[in-house]
Amino acid sequence: MRAVRYHDHGGPDVLTVDDIDTPEPGHGELRIDVRAAGVNPVDTYFREGDYPVPELPMIPGSDAAGVVSAVGPGVEAFAEGDRVFATGLGNGRQGSYAEAAIAPAGFCAHLPEAVTFDEGAAVALVGVTAWQALVAHAGVEPGERVLVHGGSGGVGHVAVQLASAMGAAVTTTARPGYADHLAGLGADDVVDYRQDRDALAGAVADAGAPDVVLDTFADRYLGLDAEVAAEGARLVLVGNEGPEASLPMGPGKSKELRVQVMSMYNTPDIGSVLGRLATLMVRGDLAPDVARSYPLAEAGEAQRAVLEESLLGKLLVVPDGS
Numbered sequence: 001m002r003a004v005r006y007h008d009h010g011g012p013d014v015l016t017v018d019d020i021d022t023p024e025p026g027h028g029e030l031r032i033d034v035r036a037a038g039v040n041p042v043d044t045y046f047r048e049g050d051y052p053v054p055e056l057p058m059i060p061g062s063d064a065a066g067v068v069s070a071v072g073p074g075v076e077a078f079a080e081g082d083r084v085f086a087t088g089l090g091n092g093r094q095g096s097y098a099e100a101a102i103a104p105a106g107f108c109a110h111l112p113e114a115v116t117f118d119e120g121a122a123v124a125l126v127g128v129t130a131w132q133a134l135v136a137h138a139g140v141e142p143g144e145r146v147l148v149h150g151g152s153g154g155v156g157h158v159a160v161q162l163a164s165a166m167g168a169a170v171t172t173t174a175r176p177g178y179a180d181h182l183a184g185l186g187a188d189d190v191v192d193y194r195q196d197r198d199a200l201a202g203a204v205a206d207a208g209a210p211d212v213v214l215d216t217f218a219d220r221y222l223g224l225d226a227e228v229a230a231e232g233a234r235l236v237l238v239g240n241e242g243p244e245a246s247l248p249m250g251p252g253k254s255k256e257l258r259v260q261v262m263s264m265y266n267t268p269d270i271g272s273v274l275g276r277l278a279t280l281m282v283r284g285d286l287a288p289d290v291a292r293s294y295p296l297a298e299a300g301e302a303q304r305a306v307l308e309e310s311l312l313g314k315l316l317v318v319p320d321g322s
Contacts, residue, residue: 003098009049012300025072035117038063039315061096065120085120109274122288122314130159142167147210218245289313
């Protein structure tokens, strides 16, 4: 089979397309013939050596959607021919930028016929991240206000929809050109993040003090979050590769703020969350945007774009596109 691999850590140019043996699933695992794989910033952190990998050469990629082509011993919930989607790959195991990928059954869920492979791959990691932040950690309740930083990004545009589906009012930060689209996804207020700090804080406050903040740029905005948050607000921080974030203790103490730092990879039951996301997609409450798709041979360009370009939605690697 063909797979994107890096034999050494480095920039996007270290990615190559190699012909390798098709892997066989072990106990509790599935082999997925990959129809689409999501591209996430975290994929670049593993490639660059910022996060540890189990071995080199390494196949990047956390998300996969496709068809089960082999089932290992001990798997009862899936069979050959099932449509599935998965996330949590590429961390401690080989990833999904390939014609086939191995995934633990617990990292997978059935993909309904009404949901495309592209949608499944696009929603997997970012959807589980948003779910863990808003449902598991923040416990968003109907009528609360949620602030989502970076509403046009992968996590952000899904979090906007999830918070809206939960009955919350949603404020999000994004470029003005994305405002109408984000309003269509459920955002009540879209704030231009390019304003200076005081203007940004004022615009967020004018929309309403958030009870919950989902921040994927905590090194930039944690102080602002504390300033604008409501009494007793819950701040959920998704790790990024920026400098350390600082929380001003004055607002933190006076408002009794709760701060949760999280990683999607710590989700205790990824498959169950994916199943809930599939239900929301079938109901029309969640529709991930795909900004662009790349063939395997252009995976390096996809990883460059996911860090450097302003996009609405997700980027995909599609094995049969090359």
